[in-house]
Every structure is written in structure tokens, then in C-alpha cells.
Amino acid sequence: MKVYPFKITKPENNALIYQEDIELVFYDKLHQHDEIQISFIEQGKGTLLVGDSISSYTTNDIFIIGSNLPHAFKSEENTQEKSKMLSLFFTKDSFGNVFFSLNEFKEITSFFEKSEKGFRITSNQIEIKHLFLELKKTTKMERFIIFLKLMKLISSSEFEYLSSFNYSKKYTDREGNRMRSVFEYTIENAHLPITLLEISEVANMTKNAFCKYFKKRTNKTYINFLTELRIENACKILQKSKEISINEIAFNVGFSNISNFNRQFKRLKKTTPTNYRNHLFG
Secondary structure (H helix, E strand, C coil), X not given: CCCEECCCCCCCCCCCEEEEEEECCXXXXXXXXXXXXXXXXXXXCEEEEECCEEEEECCCCEEEECCCCCEEEEECCCXXXXXXXXXXXXXXXXXXXXXXXXXXXXXXXXHHHHHCCCEEECCCHHHHHHHHHHHHXXXXXXXXXXXXXXXXXXXXXXXXXXXXXXXXXXXXHHHHHHHHHHHHHHHXXXXXXXXXXXXXXXXXXXXXXXXXXXXXXXCCCHHHHHHHHHHHHHHHHHHHCCCCCHHHHHHHCCCCCHHHHHHHHHHHHCCCXXXXXXXXXX
């Protein structure tokens, strides 16, 4: 998952870009672009990597991903159902460098601050969904009006950050390749024991140098990152089945100690694995 600049196709004189993606696999290559991205998942599910954090995405999710914030959508494997995502792309200067500085837009100022870490909408989803679906059949003028309605509604909606830390600089090619290797290896092998020596060799660094490098760019240790990925994978299993035991899930996602699994799960999800599943299945 190399971090690479992703070029948004921009028709001449179009400040606001609307895009529909209908694919078996979304953009699973870690990438970044100048444009701010507002996306609605019309269909599909998988893993979302934004900045330093890993979470899941599913149908009806709404995400805002800030300018040059590295991200990737890794669609769930072994599915023949195509994923569908509707997106708007724009920059803060798309409509002129003073447009969003006008007094009329004071109520959406927080939108740009929050977008730096990326965020997921947790309220007003139905209203936002309907606005996105309208985008499919509108003129460019009507699309711009809907965009302003979306900005207003999103700015007043409840949310949760996608990334806990925003590394404000663009990745260089060298850094992109290194982080690609680390993330790719971690995602593919999270269910296995991964030592710091092992992952530092993947990054082609000494163990001490790698630990400092990773912490500087993500504001968290590699072990914490790996733990978050394993807990996210456990949540996916819990969401699919109520038959698999908690012990089996813990070992399947890479924990060798059930007590540590329960402790880390509660730390990250604010509930126990059993209560998490009971809430889903009743």
C-alpha cells in the first residue's frame, strides 16, 4: 500500500468534483490528495485506514477526509458484491481563496479544522444520505447548492475522529514506501506474533530507530497500532457470528492471552467483547 499522490480527475472549470465509484475493491492503495473528500458508502464494507488509525466502514457510513491525509479503503475479501461510494472533492480555495472566509460561512469553520484528522458522521445520516443520492441526478448548479447544504448539515452533526493524530507533512516517496511496507505487513500478519525486531526489518531499520520513526509519524507506538488492528479484526468476527467463543476470537486475531485481549478490548471499545456482541444480537 504505497502512499502516492492520487490525482482527482478535474474537468476544466469545475471547482467541485462529483465521483461515483462502483468496484469490487475500492482504493486499497494508501494515498493522499490535495482535495478534501466527503464520501458516502452506498454499499460495501471493509477496513478503513486513515492517518495512524484503523477502523471499519460499512453501508451508509459517511466520511470526511482532509487534504493530504493518507488513507485507504480495503474492501472485505471474498465478496462478489460490488462496493459503491459517492464522493465530493474540493479544496478550501476551490471557489476562491476568500470564499469560505466570508461571514456567511462562520458556522462551518469547524468543518475544516475537523477534516485535518478526518471524521465519521454519527448523526443526521439519513438526511445526508438523501442529499448524496440527489447528487446522481442534478445539474452542476444544483450540485453546488446541495454541497452547501451538506457542509451546513455535516458541520452541525455529531462525529468521531478517524485519526488520533495528523502528520501535517506530505509523505516523501521514501517514507511512503516504508510506511506502505509496515502497514501492509501488519494488516496481512496481524493474526500472527509480530515482534518489533521483525517489523523493523520490514522497514529496513534498526529496532530503536524504527520505534522512534513510527512514534514520530503516528504519535503512537507500533505495539498500540497493532493492538488496535487486532481489536478491530475481533469486532468484525463478533459482528458476523454469535457462535464463536471469545477465547477463540482472541487467539484468531493474534492475542496469546485472553486476559490481555479483554483488557485491550475494553480500553479501546469501552465495553467487553461479550457486551459488544450482545448489543449486536440482543
